[in-house]
Amino acid sequence: MSAFPYRLVATDLDGTLLRADESVSDRTREALAAATAAGAAHIVVTGRAVPWTRHILDDLGYEGIAVCGQGAQVYHAGEHRLLTSLTLDRQLAGLALSKIEAEIGPLALAASRDGLEGEVLVGTGYRAQEGPLPYVPYEDPAEVWAAPLTKLYIQHPTLSDAELTAVARATVGGLVDVVMAGPGIVEILPLGLSKATGLSLAARRLGVKAAETIAFGDMPNDIPMFGWAAHGVAMGNAHEELRAVADEVTASNEEDGIAVVLERLLAV
Numbered sequence: 001m002s003a004f005p006y007r008l009v010a011t012d013l014d015g016t017l018l019r020a021d022e023s024v025s026d027r028t029r030e031a032l033a034a035a036t037a038a039g040a041a042h043i044v045v046t047g048r049a050v051p052w053t054r055h056i057l058d059d060l061g062y063e064g065i066a067v068c069g070q071g072a073q074v075y076h077a078g079e080h081r082l083l084t085s086l087t088l089d090r091q092l093a094g095l096a097l098s099k100i101e102a103e104i105g106p107l108a109l110a111a112s113r114d115g116l117e118g119e120v121l122v123g124t125g126y127r128a129q130e131g132p133l134p135y136v137p138y139e140d141p142a143e144v145w146a147a148p149l150t151k152l153y154i155q156h157p158t159l160s161d162a163e164l165t166a167v168a169r170a171t172v173g174g175l176v177d178v179v180m181a182g183p184g185i186v187e188i189l190p191l192g193l194s195k196a197t198g199l200s201l202a203a204r205r206l207g208v209k210a211a212e213t214i215a216f217g218d219m220p221n222d223i224p225m226f227g228w229a230a231h232g233v234a235m236g237n238a239h240e241e242l243r244a245v246a247d248e249v250t251a252s253n254e255e256d257g258i259a260v261v262l263e264r265l266l267a268v
Contacts (some may be wrong), residue, residue: 004038005265007212010199010225013046013056014182015218015253016235024060031259034266041206043067045195047181047221049112049150050075050082052120052133065205069112069150070179070189070221071198074205080116084201087114087148088176088190094145096172096188097152103171104164110135110153111144118150126155127184152188161186165220179221180239187221194224214265216250216258217242233261 009032011017017024032042045067046053053068053075063078074084101107108125112118120135121144122128128135138144144152156164164186168178177189203213215222215229218238226232226245234246235257243249250257 004035004040005268006035006040006214006230008203008206008208008214009035009040009042009262010045010213010215010229011042011258012195012217012219012222012225013044013048013053015237016216016222017044017253017258018056019254022056025256025259027256028259029060031256031262031266035262038266041208043199043202043206045071045199045202045215045225047179047185047187047195049073049118049120050116051118054080054116065202067195067198067202069198070181070187071193071195072150072190074198074202082116083205085114085150086190086193088151088188090145090149092175092191093149093152093188096168096176097154099172099175100154100168104156104159104167106157108155108157109141109144112150112153114148114150125157126153129184154186154188155184180219181221182219195222196224196228199225199228214261216261218253233257 036042047070049069050073057077066075066077068075072086073082076083109123110126111121121138122135123138161180165178165180176191179187181187210228211230213229214231215225216233218235220239220241222242223245232246234243234249236252250261
């Protein structure tokens with residue numbers, strides 16, 4: 001067996017490492033363990049902020065660095081502390097929202113507050129996904145702007161995710177970034193922020209280069225990460241925009257797509 005060809009394995013969470021029930025299969029756990037035993041580091045790179053990620057990392061026994069909040073937060077899982085955190089300029093975010101609403105009408109809004117315990121606030125009409133992730137309903141819009149934020153989530157009553165993303169980018173692309181991170185999840189982020197920026201910071205701490213990295217993902221917000229890494233692998237369930245820029249497509253998250261690739265590389 002030759003040496004494993006990458007020093008860093010970067011994996012998205014939802015739709016990639018996690019199955020629909022938020023679990024990680026034994027096969028995928030074993031493949032990741034084998035890759036790390038062969039000298040690679042595993043790093044989680046997720047759009048979820050730390051409070052929505054921590055329980056998954058703890059369950060995995062993950063003690064390394066994770067990139068959370070679409071690249072805004074670099075988190076040390078073993079020490080349960082934030083190493084870096086970038087917040088959204090609330091004045092710019094408010095201006096961006098007003099410009100988008102002037103173009104397409106009222107939006108439903110949610111917001112992710114900064115910090116290890118940052119709450120996710122959900123406004124009237126926002127369709128929050130059912131599941132174990134906690135959120136706090138709000139009625140007074142002033143609550144959204146009362147504390148530092150990592151991101152905003154927006155929804156439109158009639159436009160699709162792709163349509164909303166396209167209109168928002170065209171309207172406020174010079175003020176903030178807009179990404180589609182999953183079904184029903186369109187986010188407003190600090191301008192220039194992406195999974196690639198967060199991953200590059202984390203990789204620098206680990207002494208690893210982009211040329212030594214393989215990345216796995218499933219949604220358009222993973223495109224910058226694929227652009228940064230040497231090799232980008234789209235899951236079988238991946239969005240067509242990500243598949244178009246991937247170096248290869250593996251099996252779906254329900255079919256151990258990460259393990260399929262790692263096992264092949266380990267067997268070379």
